[in-house]
Amino acid sequence: MADYRIALVPGDGVGPEVISSARQVLEAVAVRTGIEFAFASFLAGKAAYDETGNSLPDATLDGIRNADAALMGAMSTGLVPPPSPMGVLRRALDLYADVRPIQSYPGVWCLRDNLDLYVVRENTEGFLADRNLYKGSGEFMPDPDTVLSLRVITRKNSRRIARFCFELARNLRRKKITVAHKANVLRLGCGFFLEIVREAGKEYPEITLEDTYVDSVANDLVRHPERFDVILTTNLFGDILSDEAAALVSSLVPTANFGADCALFRPIHEALLPQPGKNVANPLPTILCGQMMLDWLGETEAAWVLQEAVRRFLADGKDFPADLGGSGTTTEVTVAVCRKVKEIE
Template sequence: MHNVTLIKGDGIGPSIMDQAVKIIDASGAKIHWEEADAGMAAFNKFGTPIPDATLESIDRNRVAFKGPLTTAVSEGFRSINVELRKKYDLYANVRPAKSWAGVQTRYSDIDIVIVRENTEGLYAGLEHYLTSKRDIAESLAVVTRHGSERIVDYAFKYARDNNRKKVTVCHKANILKYTQGLFLETAKEVAARYPDIEFDSKIIDATCMHMVMNPQQFDVVVTTNMFGDILSDLTAGLVGGLGLIPGANIGADAALFEAVHGSAPDIADKNIANPTAVIMAGVMMLDHLHEHEAANKVKTALEKVIAEGKYVTPDLNSNAGVGTDVMGQAIIDAMA
């Protein structure tokens, strides 16, 4: 039995997480869900977006399954997601983007995995005002050899473990010669340990252009924090949007799995939210827990339902346009 901290989140979070939990339970995986609070719902209830009880649950279980959380812009708590990643040193953010049969996009054969360094760079949160008038602000980008080495090593191990052929490191070392230069230099050193995996490096702006013009050239892409954030949204656009993209945050002894889209309060409680992203995050979690048979059952059933297009939410097929709950039940039925 696997103990997992379940955080349903804000907005559409509870509705899509309820379906994901039902589907994972129906897969035969042995999961004991320990529900905990976080986000605006937790703030309204307890006066804090991350109650101590939630952290204690993650401390015990070391695996969390999380719905989208609302973070206030420019005020209040900086980011619950960032705080969780820092506290549990979840240094690797993994976001696979793969084409779906039944989802119309410009491309039909995309299969790219973004591996993003999750704790350093400009998102380290080291920023301040330089004047008392607050008219000049400064952010510091932190890149360490340790952080660079472990994320690039993770990307190569991921490629080897998942029968991937190529790792591309994305950087801006031509301009940021110290921070990005250190990242690129370290990546080259790590790549030498994996002669069986093809290694490539590209400047970040050129990467964005090439991903739009010829995305099939990319396999596993590893990069620093902010660049990874941007590239993972770009690859989501190639395959149909954030509603189809899962995310895993992996550390040495803890992991957090989530949909990467927002809480979408405008469609909360309307039973129209697409649960695909969080279901696929659940698939990643099952693989992490070595529940590979259950993971494959869920993924295969979800692919079947989306390909058929009959029992999917309006964003996937406006002519079908069933509810979140009907789509969830269709996936359970497809597993049977």
């Protein structure tokens, strides 16, 4: 019987509501499969700032470091002074790989019935100013009429995200990786990244590597998404493409941030838009984060049970949350998924 320490970081807004839902489903899966979880909650975001004066306390970082995995809700980063707590979190834990699986589910709108692809983005540098410098911000104003934004691409981080992506593709038995770039105009930055990915690809001859301009990838995600298996790209491009891809499956998408020694799972932002306290938030993306977490922990049976419970709930077409066209409350969705977990033989 496995025992896992899970750090819960509910955060702000509807974060506590959807984290509570995910915990309840994980507890149902634990009863069903014999796993044991030891949950511990930590503050982050505005809730942390209001209580401690720090939007990301050291106790939260230590709690995540000491856990087997972490599950996060939402953080109101725009309501706290800089630096961004998510940027600090990624740097402090070196969460260099952002992975988002895009999969179709029954009973809800999806652009295609059989979508199954991954978007992998480098998560610690690039154009995103909150995480591409050791200190300070990569965006600044030298005078009142000028803004400069830095893009950082390093050999070390490009090499490790490339190898991570190839290993992921190999483990998932994927046959092709598409590198999304803009080397025709960003010749040094994108060209450098592309060169390093190609070099890494020589160690994985069984995986086809292609490269495509990022605007063409954005176009084909809508027109021909079935042509993609795994998409690899830099930070800002990946931020945009992964949100676009999520929209193809009604945003029923978890996200994983991986470092060398830890992993953090959280839903995409679109899943966290409703007003808190109304019991109308869609908990399914956060629940699916639990499935992704179980897979990463090596609990493949438990991961299958959780995902199958979500599939069966969606196939029934009852108690859908508001953002999927129904009137089901957060509580009703959670109870229904827990019931499906118990019904699986």
